[in-house]
Amino acid sequence: MTFLKILWDNLRKGPSTEAFPFGEATTPAGYRGKVTFDAATCVGCNMCEHVCAAGAIRFAEADDGLHFVIWHNTCVSCGLCAYYCPTKAIKLSNDWHLSHLQQDKYTQLDHGVVAYKRCTSCGDKLLPTGSVLTQLAYKGPNPRAERLMDLCPECRRKASTRGEAI
Amino acid sequence: MIKDTLWTLLAVVVFPGGLFAMALGLALKGVERRAIARLQRRVGPPLVQPFYDLVKLMRKRTLIPDTANRFVFLTVPLIGLAAMGVAAAMIPIPGFYQPSPLLGDLIVLFYLVSVPAVALMLAGSASGSPYGAIGFSREMAIVLAYEGPILLSLVAVALHAGAAMGQPIALNLSDIVNYQQQHGAFLFDPWLLPAFLTYLSFIPANLGIAPFDIPEAEAEVLEGPLVEYSGPPLGLLKLTSAIKSVVVIGLGVALFFPNGPDGIAGLVVFALKCVVMVLAGALLKAAVGRMRIDQAVLFYLKWPELLGVAGLVLVAARL
């Protein structure tokens, strides 16, 4: 007769249904939802594209910078990109409001441009190296490396050879 | 004579058959769905949900399978609905409505109550689908199992009421109701307790309430006989089952507990009795799973049959 007690308890406690879609739904803070990308901290290592299980992430080079594109309609929210991103430029937010009409299917994109910097010496373009990466590499501020950061690889090599960076 | 016929026709089409029974039956379905949802800690659909469903089905396209017998496929829902309209008009609403004797007696009613089951069987076999065929065979098995006990129960009540009124057997439902209103309900008569229990056990099988909703099991045989139906015919079949719940519960009320006030209050009390029965059915539906067809048939052939025979013997012994 325990089932009668369970049913009675169910009646007594009332519905446990969430208000959604008429109200707000609860979302755990750690829920793996929509991928967010921060172009300012990305260093263009392409690791996320390499590890992406579903091929949702693409990088493309253009004149103005490195273009990052993610198509949410093929992302499996596995979190590998966020795990392998050295500077944590990719994160998984807990936003799950991804349902959309068919005509919006191919606009479910997030697009970011990692803009090229100009080499202060020769004017050639180079990918910016954020302070997050130097922090990771040198465990603290490093004046020597920071002097080389605004140079293109070629000029950096020359500068190093001339001993300017020492 | 013509006036009588017109009144009878009105009873079949508008009140208490036809429109009224449809409205009450659909409302009862809504109450049932809501009650089950509450028992499972859900909010559940609104009470008028079955009306919405019906209106929607009336607008959907009707698909007829190539393998189906077109004529039988389309007429069977109408047969079930017509039988139930007439049957609903034969159920007295104590203190409010007395069926015209033109419509027939308890025996006719007994046969009319089994017509929807036959219609469902025909629907299943006419649809030409293997699921429909399985639903057909299951419906057939369970009908054979529960028709015996229900007949025994009806005969016991009719004999008892007849003996009390000085007739060999009372086959007029109005007489049975009137007798109970004067001398107390049969529900509280210990001699008729087995007959009452038999009737009670017949309700879930006839109305497709778990654990006996085997012919229309949506999880195993995709709602069995209804599998190929769509649009208005499906709506009619759902409507038939809604009216059937009014008829079967109303017959139980008339046979065992028709006592209540006169006038409109009588109608309200009748509806309340129906709601109480439906709530009990919802409790059963929410609490138990589904039996296998062989278990259900064995169950009906054992216990309700035994109870029915016991009830009949008890009543016959006092004659």
Add this chain to the structure above:
Amino acid sequence: MNFFSTAAKKSPWLYRINAGSCNGCDVELATTACIPRYDVERLGCQYCGSPKHADIVLITGPLTARVKDRVLRVFDEIPDPKVTVAVGICPISGGVFRESYAIEGPIDRYLPVDVNVPGCPPRPQAIIEGIAMAIEIWAKRT
């Protein structure tokens, strides 16, 4: 909006088609009906067993080559008007199976999809959100 579409909006019956899904999305679909927390029935929805009773069809899976013909056949058996919802990333884009020789998807190459619910699998609330979108379309079609 007339009387019929008002009623129809409150009574969309759901039907699931598994087009070669891994069952993840199907489990999430089942939770929307079976777990009291999500309770899709309060929108008037009801999962039905037969395609002929359906109004909103929820398709999961990347449409594998073996299942393609069956899916198209079952889809044709759903009476009009109907609304199609692609649940999970597999029917939408192919997901991790995209460009595999074993799949024929994405599903909108063969079927008219109306609403997409991405996720692998989408959480039940996301499915309910998609169903709510589909109901809006469904009310316009009846």
